[in-house]
Amino acid sequence: GQSLEQPSEVTAVEGAIVQINCTYQTSGFYGLSWYQQHDGGAPTFLSYNALDGLEETGRFSSFLSRSDSYGYLLLQELQMKDSASYFCAVSSAGPGGSYIPTFGRGTSLIVHP
Amino acid sequence: DGGITQSPKYLFRKEGQNVTLSCEQNLNHDAMYWYRQDPGQGLRLIYYSQIVNDFQKGDIAEGYSVSREKKESFPLTVTSAQKNPTAFYLCASSPGQAEPQHFGDGTRLSIL
Numbered sequence: 001g002q003s004l005e006q007p008s009e010v011t012a013v014e015g016a017i018v019q020i021n022c023t024y025q026t027s028g029f030y031g032l033s034w035y036q037q038h039d040g041g042a043p044t045f046l047s048y049n050a051l052d053g054l055e056e057t058g059r060f061s062s063f064l065s066r067s068d069s070y071g072y073l074l075l076q077e078l079q080m081k082d083s084a085s086y087f088c089a090v091s092s093a094g095p096g097g098s099y100i101p102t103f104g105r106g107t108s109l110i111v112h113p
Numbered sequence: 114d115g116g117i118t119q120s121p122k123y124l125f126r127k128e129g130q131n132v133t134l135s136c137e138q139n140l141n142h143d144a145m146y147w148y149r150q151d152p153g154q155g156l157r158l159i160y161y162s163q164i165v166n167d168f169q170k171g172d173i174a175e176g177y178s179v180s181r182e183k184k185e186s187f188p189l190t191v192t193s194a195q196k197n198p199t200a201f202y203l204c205a206s207s208p209g210q211a212e213p214q215h216f217g218d219g220t221r222l223s224i225l
Binding site: 030031033035043044045048087089091094095099100102104105106 | 218
């Protein structure tokens, strides 16, 4: 089956840089995604890596190393509004040519003033 | 505006009752998904559908059922066989398989 590991909680101060790591075990890996979820809200898509390397989207960047089954989300110039839960998710091969998404348990990011 | 609409936002179920959660999307996405989220937990996949008239069980399908008769709609029924249904239910869609997902605002289900 599929499994993902990410830290349960990370704390940082406003203006700092923080990295949230994600390691995964899966078969037929297709891609790694990152989502943000504020308390009581729905997840929103942040970034996606299908190939090795760094993807940059504004203050957020995501990195993937398929050979290491590892990725991370980098948040720069942290703001108070970045306090939220962050989930990594992988897509892997399922029955009948389908792709099954699996989410990690999430990392709670707390940004202090 | 394109998006995913889930209804109702809050739902209460009596013992022994089946309830149906609605999910509609106007993004013209082929794939749709249902997840369950418990407090402080990640998202667990209940069912997913890659195309109309086809769907697959996820990790926790027992006690749930779905249908995909139209591309836009993917309703989830929580049956009386699901003994612990209290959770936050999220519906999502993606353009195709393994692509990033767009989520609805969710339905909170509780037992009366």
